[in-house]
Amino acid sequence: MAVRGFEMPRLARISGALGPGPSDRRMYVVDALGKDPYRDPETADYIWYPPYPLTKPHHGPLQPDANGQFDHLEPGTREFSAAAAFAAVHCAFAVWEHYIGRRLRLVTRRGQRRLEIVPRVTKIGDGAWSGEGFVEFGFANNNQRQPYCENIDAVAHECGHIILKRLIGPAPKGRYQFERKSHDEAGADIVSLVCILHFDSVVNAVLAQTRGKLYSINILSQIGEYRRGHSGRRTTRKLFHDKTMAAVARARGHDKYVFAQPFLGAAFDILVEMYEDHLVQRGLIDTDLARRSTHASAKAHPRIRREFAARFKLNPDGFADSLRDATRDFAYMLALAWRKSRSTGVTFSRVASNIAAADARLNRGRYGAIIRRAFGKRRIAVRVGRS
Ligand SMILES: [Zn+2]
Incomplete structure (x- = not known):
């Protein structure tokens, strides 16, 4: 299997009675x-x-x-x-x-x-x-x-x-159809990511592999295989890492998987920064390391990775709990933002704004700066206070 932590079959516990098939009521x-x-x-x-x-x-x-x-x-x-x-x-x-x-x-x-x-x-x-x-x-x-x-x-x-x-709701016909379909490819990957992060084996494997310093790129690598097969082509992960809307403009109208990348990349960046926010809150890294981690140039990455590895070694369970907490906050936010998108309609910018609004409501804006920065970097506008 493509997902690390799933090389071996995992036992699933399912509540409710199962019938032949398997089957249940739904x-x-x-x-x-x-x-x-x-x-x-x-x-x-x-x-x-x-x-x-x-x-x-x-x-x-x-x-x-x-x-x-x-x-x-x-x-x-x-x-x-x-x-x-x-x-x-x-x-x-x-x-x-x-x-x-x-x-x-x-x-x-x-x-x-x-x-x-x-x-x-x-x-x-x-x-x-x-x-x-x-x-x-x-x-x-x-x-x-x-x-x-x-x-x-x-x-x-x-x-x-x-x-x-x-x-x-269903995808609209016409002008907004393509962006909605692109959004749904990114959204389906987000659904998948949250789902696999509910398995301790995956959380532990991701953290052991990265020694506590996540980048959206290694988050993606957990779920990349299928998406890439799905689009019928191999997309370069390195490019994905900082794709902006300008970089994918030529895909508009014909390649929803490529067009979805800036939105997906921003969402993964948000999860990574939320995780670091939880690390700070638990006292596992200090605010200075979190700040440098957020704004680091590629050149500074090895040093930051070493600092994370040293902290990770002291308390791997605390890092795992932080990732689980961040995943939970992230999923609640997305669920609310998507519900709101039923009335606002879907463009990347509207859903990004709905995510910021969901954060304001659920977390009193704890992640507001993270959300604006992640989408801003991809040239997706977040309009706060607008529905
Ligand atoms: Zn799909």
């Missing part, structure tokens, strides 16, 4: 065989709609063991894929519904009650899709030993599209 797995994708992988147009008819070829449904569990399965099997996909989808919605403060409607189409999860769709190739009433997954590099449905990053990204659509 979602179910159907392990379709030889299935045509619901949407055209080239144009994204719908070819047909869920639910997948059980008169068509499929495997399963998977039965739980005598204790009602699905943790007895062998990695590398279809059965494992089905259970892993269910667990990951469940996890993505559970994490975000916590921050949103309510259950989302997973399905809006008439005649369908539950979200359909199709774990292994060979005909999709290298990609994954979400849409009305379903998520379905292909394979990294078209390799059937690398199913995206077992990659929590890929799964959470697809669930992210559904979450954003429920919070903000």
Whole structure:
């Protein structure tokens, strides 16, 4: 798997009773065989709609063991894929519904009650899709030993599209459509990032690897693999690091993944600085180091990294708690900002302003300077006090 900390399968605990599939009251797995994708992988147009008819070829449904569990399965099997996909989808919605403060409607189409999860769709190739009433997954590099449905990053990204659509509403047609779609690619990555940071194994791996000094670039590297495959091209991480709107202007209208990069980069910068703010608050680094870390030139980075490493060694658990606290504040802020975006509409600037407004409401503006600086650097305007 692409995400560090997920090289080994993780056990997922799910509240509520599980049925065959696996399934529960809100979602179910159907392990379709030889299935045509619901949407055209080239144009994204719908070819047909869920639910997948059980008169068509499929495997399963998977039965739980005598204790009602699905943790007895062998990695590398279809059965494992089905259970892993269910667990990951469940996890993505559970994490975000916590921050949103309510259950989302997973399905809006008439005649369908539950979200359909199709774990292994060979005909999709290298990609994954979400849409009305379903998520379905292909394979990294078209390799059937690398199913995206077992990659929590890929799964959470697809669930992210559904979450954003429920919070903000459908994408408008016309002038604002492209920016909304670009925003949603960044937003789905943000959804995924918050989701994977809920796993201690990921938090510990990120911090051990960076020795406490996070940059948005190594945050991104945790979730980059899938996004890059998704866009059908390899984007250079180094460039991503400080992409401004001017640098991506030529992508407007045709490459939403590239156009999304300044917004995504700013969001990751914000999370990193929020984390450093928590480190200061816990007395794990001093304000002087945090300030130098924020404004450091590339030349000063090795020195700052060394200083962080020395502090990290003294209290790795405190660093992990700071990252968890920052993730929580970040997710609450985003959830509120996206809800507000339903009435303001989506441009990068409006969502950035909604994030600042959410911070003012939730944290009395604790992160206001961080938010304005991060978006300002990417040339995305934050208008405070304006809805
Ligand atoms: Zn996407």
